[in-house]
Amino acid sequence: MAKDALMDFDAALEQFEPVLGFEVHVELNTETKMFSPAGNPANEANHDAAPNTLVAPVDMGLPGSLPVVNETAVRYSISLGLALGCSIAPSSRFARKNYFYPDLGKNYQISQYDEPIAFEGSVEIELEGGDVVQIPIERAHMEEDAGKLTHMGSTGRIQGAEYSLVDYNRAGVPLVEIVTKPIFGTEHRAPEVAKAYVAAIRDIVRSLGISEARMERGNLRCDANVSLRPRGQEKLGTRTETKNVNSMRSVERAVRYEIQRQAAILAAGGTVTQETRHWHEDTGRTSPGRPKSDADDYRYFPEPDLLPVEPSEEFIEQLRAALPEAPAVYRRRLKAEWGFTDLEFQDVANGGLLAEVEATIAAGASPASARKWWTGEITRVANAQGAEPAALVTPAQVAELQQLVDAGTLTDKLARQVLEGVIAGEGTPQQVVDARGLAVVSDDGALIAAIDEALAAQPDVLVKIQDGKVQAAGAVIGAVMKAMKGQADAARVRELILERAGQ
Amino acid sequence: MLARIQLSDDEVQRLTGQLDAIVDNIAKVSEVATPEVAATSHPIPLRNVFRPDVPGDMLTVDEVLQNAPDAADGRFRVTAILGEEQ
Amino acid sequence: MSDILKLTAADLSAKLRSGELSSVEATQAHLDRIAAVDGDVHAFLHVSDRAVEVAADIDRRRAAGEELGELAGVPLAIKDVLVTTDMPSTSGSKILEGYMSPYDATVVARSRAAGLVPLGKTNMDEFAMGSSTEHSAYGPTRNPWDLDRIPGGSGGGSAAAVAAFEAPIALGSDTGGSIRQPAHVTGTVGMKPTYGGVSRYGAIALASSLDQVGPVSRTVLDSALLHDVIGGHDPHDATSLADQWPSFAAAAREGATGEVLKGLKVGVIRELDDRGFQRGVSDSFRASLAKLEAAGAEIVEVSAPHFEYGVAAYYLILPAEASSNLAKFDSVRFGMRVDVPGGTVEDVMAATRDAGFGEEVKRRIILGTYALSAGYYDAYYGSAQKVRTLIQRDFDEAFAQVDVIATPSAPTTAFRLGEQLDDPLQMYLNDVTTIPVNLAGVPGISIPSGLAEEDGLPVGIQFVAPAREDARLYRVGAALEALLVDSWGGPILDRAPILGGAR
Numbered sequence A: 001m002a003k004d005a006l007m008d009f010d011a012a013l014e015q016f017e018p019v020l021g022f023e024v025h026v027e028l029n030t031e032t033k034m035f036s037p038a039g040n041p042a043n044e045a046n047h048d049a050a051p052n053t054l055v056a057p058v059d060m061g062l063p064g065s066l067p068v069v070n071e072t073a074v075r076y077s078i079s080l081g082l083a084l085g086c087s088i089a090p091s092s093r094f095a096r097k098n099y100f101y102p103d104l105g106k107n108y109q110i111s112q113y114d115e116p117i118a119f120e121g122s123v124e125i126e127l128e129g130g131d132v133v134q135i136p137i138e139r140a141h142m143e144e145d146a147g148k149l150t151h152m153g154s155t156g157r158i159q160g161a162e163y164s165l166v167d168y169n170r171a172g173v174p175l176v177e178i179v180t181k182p183i184f185g186t187e188h189r190a191p192e193v194a195k196a197y198v199a200a201i202r203d204i205v206r207s208l209g210i211s212e213a214r215m216e217r218g219n220l221r222c223d224a225n226v227s228l229r230p231r232g233q234e235k236l237g238t239r240t241e242t243k244n245v246n247s248m249r250s251v252e253r254a255v256r257y258e259i260q261r262q263a264a265i266l267a268a269g270g271t272v273t274q275e276t277r278h279w280h281e282d283t284g285r286t287s288p289g290r291p292k293s294d295a296d297d298y299r300y301f302p303e304p305d306l307l308p309v310e311p312s313e314e315f316i317e318q319l320r321a322a323l324p325e326a327p328a329v330y331r332r333r334l335k336a337e338w339g340f341t342d343l344e345f346q347d348v349a350n351g352g353l354l355a356e357v358e359a360t361i362a363a364g365a366s367p368a369s370a371r372k373w374w375t376g377e378i379t380r381v382a383n384a385q386g387a388e389p390a391a392l393v394t395p396a397q398v399a400e401l402q403q404l405v406d407a408g409t410l411t412d413k414l415a416r417q418v419l420e421g422v423i424a425g426e427g428t429p430q431q432v433v434d435a436r437g438l439a440v441v442s443d444d445g446a447l448i449a450a451i452d453e454a455l456a457a458q459p460d461v462l463v464k465i466q467d468g469k470v471q472a473a474g475a476v477i478g479a480v481m482k483a484m485k486g487q488a489d490a491a492r493v494r495e496l497i498l499e500r501a502g503q
Numbered sequence B: 001m002l003a004r005i006q007l008s009d010d011e012v013q014r015l016t017g018q019l020d021a022i023v024d025n026i027a028k029v030s031e032v033a034t035p036e037v038a039a040t041s042h043p044i045p046l047r048n049v050f051r052p053d054v055p056g057d058m059l060t061v062d063e064v065l066q067n068a069p070d071a072a073d074g075r076f077r078v079t080a081i082l083g084e085e086q
Numbered sequence C: 001m002s003d004i005l006k007l008t009a010a011d012l013s014a015k016l017r018s019g020e021l022s023s024v025e026a027t028q029a030h031l032d033r034i035a036a037v038d039g040d041v042h043a044f045l046h047v048s049d050r051a052v053e054v055a056a057d058i059d060r061r062r063a064a065g066e067e068l069g070e071l072a073g074v075p076l077a078i079k080d081v082l083v084t085t086d087m088p089s090t091s092g093s094k095i096l097e098g099y100m101s102p103y104d105a106t107v108v109a110r111s112r113a114a115g116l117v118p119l120g121k122t123n124m125d126e127f128a129m130g131s132s133t134e135h136s137a138y139g140p141t142r143n144p145w146d147l148d149r150i151p152g153g154s155g156g157g158s159a160a161a162v163a164a165f166e167a168p169i170a171l172g173s174d175t176g177g178s179i180r181q182p183a184h185v186t187g188t189v190g191m192k193p194t195y196g197g198v199s200r201y202g203a204i205a206l207a208s209s210l211d212q213v214g215p216v217s218r219t220v221l222d223s224a225l226l227h228d229v230i231g232g233h234d235p236h237d238a239t240s241l242a243d244q245w246p247s248f249a250a251a252a253r254e255g256a257t258g259e260v261l262k263g264l265k266v267g268v269i270r271e272l273d274d275r276g277f278q279r280g281v282s283d284s285f286r287a288s289l290a291k292l293e294a295a296g297a298e299i300v301e302v303s304a305p306h307f308e309y310g311v312a313a314y315y316l317i318l319p320a321e322a323s324s325n326l327a328k329f330d331s332v333r334f335g336m337r338v339d340v341p342g343g344t345v346e347d348v349m350a351a352t353r354d355a356g357f358g359e360e361v362k363r364r365i366i367l368g369t370y371a372l373s374a375g376y377y378d379a380y381y382g383s384a385q386k387v388r389t390l391i392q393r394d395f396d397e398a399f400a401q402v403d404v405i406a407t408p409s410a411p412t413t414a415f416r417l418g419e420q421l422d423d424p425l426q427m428y429l430n431d432v433t434t435i436p437v438n439l440a441g442v443p444g445i446s447i448p449s450g451l452a453e454e455d456g457l458p459v460g461i462q463f464v465a466p467a468r469e470d471a472r473l474y475r476v477g478a479a480l481e482a483l484l485v486d487s488w489g490g491p492i493l494d495r496a497p498i499l500g501g502a503r
């Protein structure tokens, strides 16, 4: 793959205006699939399912099988549409999108075409530094996911594969596809807008509780459309659609890359090809996929096996009333309540830890300590393990850990060891303290014995202390802490040393 | 390749001729299918037909694969794919 | 021929309940009959090897005093379009040769639950595309009245099985006349229920918005009894009606008294003039009308100006839906696979579909693909859907004046095998009176009205009622049947040639 020529980002922005667009697919975490009662692999309960164990007849297109719409998926989709500020269609319907592909059991995808369930909305996103941008939403529609292909061969990619294996567990997973209108005026912040938009969608679906929204699991997938137009030109440029972007950082990088790549082409007098492109996490580049052509004829027609979805006004209002606080509003409120600085708050927000910190505070920890644990040690361990912080410990455990520190049972250093035990599955913080014997030794007798021993071993130090050189006590503290295997409160040890030295 | 059927030249020839039949049908229905007539996609109109979100109907892996022309590793096996994912 | 074979399902059921006959005896008699005559008729694609065992189980349960359904122990033939777990389901196509469904069609499951004994799977035009059963990939079925003639189609196998006394009752499916037209040419009864009245789950789809499963039998009462078993709401089919249906058997029994004919308004369609029909067909139809009139019915001319657009609309809608429904036969998950050395999966799919589908199926898939192509959708499929609206209006207006509409069931008596094979357009006209019924979703029944004078072959009369008024058809059908059988001095099939006499 030849390396693309890239123009410097700032230079590109001088000559061209970027126009963005996004299609985000959200996998709903319903119990069952969109059109079949098979277990949904996007639901926590089914994460470990073996291939082809979550399959009902319709998911693999068995002869005679028929789809039936999942009521909960419809409810979730309406709630999401409302949270995106959309109007809900009084009548929407499903259509068949016909194309042949081995991961598609019926060789058509049931989707919504000319009558989506939600349309015309807007999402507020917040950029670093607090700037707020409105992203216009064109539509949100319901559809089903396809199965999973694994390409077998030397490369593991589609090119050069000898054969492929098909697993239909994911076939039929309920999806909502959210499509934006063209987004203008993002300028040099275009990559940042891309990332913030996906983050905003993630926060919205999480606040609704309708998706696990984990990009690394494919619960949330973003196709980013980028086009450039020369400054002063009205007509939109040719766009590319970059697929496969499965982290927020990648969305940001992919948009930046496409701006630089397209600018280089246009500046050299070339034309951008309208095509899908694939993002490569490893190289940080995009590569061309299939050019859009006449062959892209999906022969849509109304799905004759399904009926229109016509939610009543009352039902929609009921769902609207039940909507949680919008994430943007929620963030403003939390920031005020917690008294964090911009930097502190963004640390929590960017780490996707708002809910965790909030729950930890609710469980009794102070805002500062909750923030410190989640953005500090827990995030460090999570990064090391390649896991999500929230998957390691519960907010209640963190609050309990902090209580042990506040009560003097644990030092910070001991607390980190206890956390490690909790993460390792050894039980609650108290259980780990008990099992590992990690509590601070608060028995002065034991401390005094250790101090006396240390002073006896370092008579010169004792003299120095008695001469008023109090800082010399540090050497003894170190020895005592070592003897106590770190399970002592250094401040108390110091007090006792000075006492023993007659100070 | 239309409808993913590898037709022989012979078949293409015959079928192309029969596309005329469709043209006749179009001509016929367009005599009366005027803009003010609503389309009927379901003969008996129903709406909001949903299924409760409760698991069921799942097949065993053996049932899933029982008619597979080729399978490996609990999955269907197909020969190399030329085109990319949609 | 054993006397058991001549029994209607209702009479057989009475003898099973009284203990005069066992289900094993009845089942064995039918299996023997199949062995004797099906070499000539070829109504069956597969004969169950479990039938006697299932019958014995019913006998055992009856002996143990279990409360069984009215048809328990009665043998049943099943059209191969319906999937079954214990017998292959091919829909008459090579592409599904040997296919074993992991689930039963709802109508099959209900039949089993009611204690019916599946005898085997009956022949049909491939994927139900045809009016002669000559398009079966497994060879044609022959008409028991004349083995050189077609038994109608697509459900020629079920109709011939019943007419040849190989089964007392059978299941069929009707997309444009596939139950009623075979009934017409074989001197049997066939009912297409209101769309949604019987579940389509497990019926291998041809055109989803037109397909209905229904009963095939030698008497109106038998169809009604079977309809009672298979009908009613099925949550696996979103288009299934939630209506509470009356007992159709009760309606047929009530109808047989003839009371219903007094003052009954029978509509005759002005636009269906005699010129389109074989003389013997028209004559038989007129004679039946005269019988109805003599019994107190009033014949009223009604107008259905859009009937003549039915066939054109049908041949736009059907190929479009079929092309999508038949996309699942792609060699990946089930069915035939043709290996293409060095080929891609796309090549394998294309070669398989070329080799696995017969000519008529390919013709309709290609036409349907074309009819759905971008730019044509509105003109083709969309316009055809408008004709449905117009035909529905015709029916609505007619049913404002009459209780039922009567038509000849088909334009001609059974033609000779091969006679229309090269003329698909002529073949399509066989369904001219049945197609509007599917387009409108209303119920229609065909019952024998006599023999055409010129060729001595059976002719049927079709009654059509408003949507959901299936019971009315059983009442009226049973009433006319009683009058006709009385005038003939016995069932019409008594006059069919005796098959297998020499064996």
Ligand SMILES: [Mg+2]
Pocket: A023, A177
């Ligand atoms: Mg899309």
Ligand SMILES: [Zn+2]
Pocket: A025, A143, A177
């Ligand atoms: Zn999509």
